[in-house]
């Protein structure tokens with residue numbers, strides 16, 4: 287067996303990595319120069335790297351390790367399932383026990399009439415499924431003209447051709463000819479950056495009403511669905527004003543537009559409830575799930591469909607699916623993850639006890655001279671960095687310059703906190719203890735302090 291404790295020296299690993307491994311969302315040239323951090327093991331909320339440093343993971347990997355690292359139960363279930371039935375497909379009228387059990391459990395956990403699951407191996411694939419599925423749904427209902435999907439700028443729905451098009455990341459659209467036709471983007475409810483002089487309430491309404499305007503412009507008979515994250519994650523943890531979602535729900539109901547809630551991050555306890563849709567009070571027709579579904583222990587995602595959507599789609603053959611849809615090992619691991627999240631009360635405890643504590647501590651960072659806003663819902667938090675809190679000014683330096691400087695200090699202080707432009711974001715494992723929350727906040731404050739000195743010294747504490 288290839289023991290992790292016997293690995294090559296860090297510099298050699300880094301050189302091999304840079305030579306042969308092309309990283310996602312990275313500048314390969316920079317990576318070759320500086321060397322990637324090599325993570326060798328993890329337990330709870332803590333990572334260990336190849337130099338033996340222990341690092342507090344305030345991002346739960348990529349927003350996914352809700353249950354924390356190092357749960358033997360999941361490893362046992364995977365090994366057992368691999369011995370019993372490592373693979374079989376779910377095409378052409380076959381099935382297996384893990385996928386049946388997982389689907390039943392998801393139908394129980396998901397709110398309302400969301401009772402039917404179509405699987406993928408990732409969030410991107412699930413949103414690709416949704417794209418074809420909603421168009422097929424309307425065609426089956428005799429309205430083949432209803433094809434356009436409305437999404438939002440700065441949304442993240444994945445990185446494949448379809449899901450990257452559904453997303454509203456301009457940097458992604460600029461590479462590889464996205465978006466594909468038939469997708470329309472409206473503005474996001476980011477009050478801090480785009481709200482101007484409006485109150486958050488008025489701004490939330492205005493942004494929601496852009497959906498109605500778009501439907502009327504495109505024609506109600508042309509619009510299939512609206513897709514959105516209940517709270518935007520990768521876009522910078524954008525918490526919409528309270529007025530936003532009720533208005534969106536009203537508009538979707540009025541014009542018969544399917545509502546797709548992309549719960550890939552928000553699902554499975556991340557917002558303090560099982561699903562973000564419950565936190566923001568919406569009734570989606572379809573939910574995209576992945577990430578926390580297996581706490582990242584296995585690649586699995588899916589779409590949970592309402593009774594009505596499933597009935598329409600189920601009437602004829604939907605020519606769609608993946609070799610690994612409902613993979614037995616991934617399904618078994620996801621089911622065990624859900625069992626632990628539920629039976630050990632991880633989601634309930636996080637919502638009732640940890641989240642309020644985390645909120646209080648996280649919001650205390652708003653008194654830092656460089657932090658304008660500390661916004662957090664459940665376990666999704668963001669700090670808006672600014673040189674002038676009163677006017678919510680942006681820095682004169684290119685967007686992300688200061689955010690990157692804070693991130694560099696976090697990295698040096700053994701805290702994983704990401705930056706999205708000039709916002710610092712967190713999404714820790716839901717099993718984080720109050721003591722670990724204290725450590726997170728101490729390290730975040732230290733990193734902010736150190737970066738602040740540097741920002742001032744380099745003459746960057748200047749408004750645009």
Ligand SMILES: *Cc1c(COP(=O)(O)O)cnc(C)c1O
Pocket residue numbers: 407408409410411413442443444445515519520548549550551576577587
């Ligand atoms: C991560 C993410 C996706 C894409 O999931 P992958 O598993 O990376 O393909 C889709 N939607 C949201 C909201 C996400 O955060």
